[in-house]
Amino acid sequence: MRYRFLSLGFLLLSSLSLVSCSSMKPAPLRTVPHVDLQRYVGDWFVFANIPYSLEKGKVGTLDRYAMRPDGRMDNIFLFRRGSLDAPLEQWKGVAWVHNKATNAEWRVQFVWPLRVPYLIIDLDPDYQWSVIGYPSRKLAWVLSRRPVLDDATYRGILERMAKQGYDTRLLAKVPQK
Numbered sequence: 001m002r003y004r005f006l007s008l009g010f011l012l013l014s015s016l017s018l019v020s021c022s023s024m025k026p027a028p029l030r031t032v033p034h035v036d037l038q039r040y041v042g043d044w045f046v047f048a049n050i051p052y053s054l055e056k057g058k059v060g061t062l063d064r065y066a067m068r069p070d071g072r073m074d075n076i077f078l079f080r081r082g083s084l085d086a087p088l089e090q091w092k093g094v095a096w097v098h099n100k101a102t103n104a105e106w107r108v109q110f111v112w113p114l115r116v117p118y119l120i121i122d123l124d125p126d127y128q129w130s131v132i133g134y135p136s137r138k139l140a141w142v143l144s145r146r147p148v149l150d151d152a153t154y155r156g157i158l159e160r161m162a163k164q165g166y167d168t169r170l171l172a173k174v175p176q177k
Contacts, residue, residue, distance in 0.1 A: 026165040029133045031104035032123045037097070039127045040120075041065045041073065044143035047129070047154075050170045052139060059175040060084050063143060065095065072096040075108055084177050122160050131157055137166050147176035 046061040058079040075093040080086040099105035106118035122131035132141040
């Protein structure tokens with residue numbers, strides 16, 4: 001009887017932990033169906049992001065992507081510290097397509113051996129803005145070909161991000177020149 005009680009207790013606890021784990025883990029982010037890499041490469045202003053330690057205090061930020069002969073991409077992050085008048089600095093990284101069927105899932109590496117997912121979850125048909133997601137939804141970037149986005153476009157982006165499970169209140173606009 002005692003073992004039956006312990007077994008039932010273990011089964012109940014296991015079931016509860018499975019339910020709580022599944023309800024806490026969000027569904028995987030949905031990437032766009034396809035990215036034309038030749039149209040995507042170039043300069044992207046970071047219009048907004050969910051700040052994290054390495055990007056806090058950075059302004060005038062820009063991601064620059066360029067195709068390399070080996071099929072990977074140079075990923076250069078340009079920024080100023082604290083003020084738009086501060087000197088321009090850069091971090092050099094590399095990116096590569098992880099999902100070649102869509103070109104919408106990449107890996108990015110700025111420091112070996114750390115590789116992070118780069119998921120293109122929203123993209124303007126004319127490649128004028130893009131949204132980069134992160135599986136945990138603790139990070140996100142809204143990129144734009146120009147330093148500004150109109151309010152209607154940004155509101156639409158926020159609505160679509162919210163539908164993918166993002167808390168859009170965490171996004172902060174990045175000051176640009």
